[in-house]
Amino acid sequence: MLMAFDTEPETDDDVLIRRFAAGDQNAARALTVRLSPGVLALARRMLRNEAEAEDVAQEAMLRLWKMAKDWEPGRAKVSTWLYRVTQNLCTDRLRRKTTSNMDDVPEPVDESPGAADQMQTKSRAEALTTAMADLPERQRTALHLRHFEDLSNIEIADIMDISVEAVESLTGRAKRGLADKLLKHKDRLGFTS
Amino acid sequence: MTKPDPLTPEEEIALRALLDEARSQEAAPSDAFLARVLEDAAQVAADNAVVRDTPTEAGALGLLDRLGRMFRGFGGLPGASVMTASVLFGLAFGYTGPDSLFELTGFSDAAGVVSELDTEMDVFDTASFDFGGGDLLQ
Numbered sequence: 001m002l003m004a005f006d007t008e009p010e011t012d013d014d015v016l017i018r019r020f021a022a023g024d025q026n027a028a029r030a031l032t033v034r035l036s037p038g039v040l041a042l043a044r045r046m047l048r049n050e051a052e053a054e055d056v057a058q059e060a061m062l063r064l065w066k067m068a069k070d071w072e073p074g075r076a077k078v079s080t081w082l083y084r085v086t087q088n089l090c091t092d093r094l095r096r097k098t099t100s101n102m103d104d105v106p107e108p109v110d111e112s113p114g115a116a117d118q119m120q121t122k123s124r125a126e127a128l129t130t131a132m133a134d135l136p137e138r139q140r141t142a143l144h145l146r147h148f149e150d151l152s153n154i155e156i157a158d159i160m161d162i163s164v165e166a167v168e169s170l171t172g173r174a175k176r177g178l179a180d181k182l183l184k185h186k187d188r189l190g191f192t193s
Numbered sequence: 194m195t196k197p198d199p200l201t202p203e204e205e206i207a208l209r210a211l212l213d214e215a216r217s218q219e220a221a222p223s224d225a226f227l228a229r230v231l232e233d234a235a236q237v238a239a240d241n242a243v244v245r246d247t248p249t250e251a252g253a254l255g256l257l258d259r260l261g262r263m264f265r266g267f268g269g270l271p272g273a274s275v276m277t278a279s280v281l282f283g284l285a286f287g288y289t290g291p292d293s294l295f296e297l298t299g300f301s302d303a304a305g306v307v308s309e310l311d312t313e314m315d316v317f318d319t320a321s322f323d324f325g326g327g328d329l330l331q
Contacts (some may be wrong), residue, residue: 021241058226147212
């Protein structure tokens with residue numbers, strides 16, 4: 001493993017950004033370990049394609065490096081800014097894909113089994129991932145940021161540029177959608193509690 | 194838009210458990226991905242260092258102006274000009290990249306710079322002067 005742990009867990013992102021801007025590569029390493037997993041996870045969730053997710057996450061991190069010298073501490077959280085950039089990059093990519101594919105490319109035939117059928121053979125986590133992939137993009141993003149990145153509704157609202165109430169609505173709908181798809185099969189999921 | 198039915202406590206607990214389980218199984222970024230991110234960081238840091246260590250445009254122009262006045266002040270360098278000083282300044286202070294040199298001198302291509310240097314170096318070859326503490330070009 002190249003680097004498994006955040007070597008400076010006590011150091012604020014703001015401080016690390018300033019150190020990176022001054023030429024400190026250890027700060028870059030700490031920020032990479034700390035921030036890139038969440039960025040990549042969000043991109044994976046939105047794009048559902050590993051190679052594209054890595055491209056977007058790398059681009060988001062590159063933008064972080066480039067803006068480091070102009071970063072104003074206290075104006076925003078670095079992680080919030082980064083998630084927002086990632087979300088926008090993903091949205092752009094999804095939009096381009098939709099536009100370019102809509103007219104001339106036939107819908108691919110999805111021969112994979114649906115979420116319910118997969119439950120017997122795949123793990124619960126995989127079933128959840130499949131069910132989440134079927135959610136509308138904004139619901140999926142909001143739910144991911146809330147439950148996988150542990151962000152507050154206020155932070156999510158900032159990232160998605162919507163109201164806190166809209167975040168609550170999106171996550172509520174997302175959870176209802178997941179529950180409807182998954183929990184009626186909880187015996188098949190092996191979920192007993 | 195109708196509000197969705199809220200989850201029952203049992204549904205909430207069950208769904209939370211599934212979310213937590215999925216979260217714990219998320220794949221970490223690959224070493225190759227992390228390495229690419231760090232390469233980008235190193236490249237940006239290198240670019241930033243160049244900018245940091247390069248005299249500002251205002252500082253450079255100020256120096257050029259002083260050099261030009263100094264050359265003219267010697268009187269023994271009739272052909273010396275701010276343009277010559279610009280070229281010399283570029284060489285002396287590491288503005289060796291064509292773009293930087295053109296920007297400083299106002300020439301639009303290398304031929305102009307070389308021509309100016311050839312002309313003015315003839316003057317320097319025949320001139321003897323001391324900047325009072327060291328040769329500018331060393």
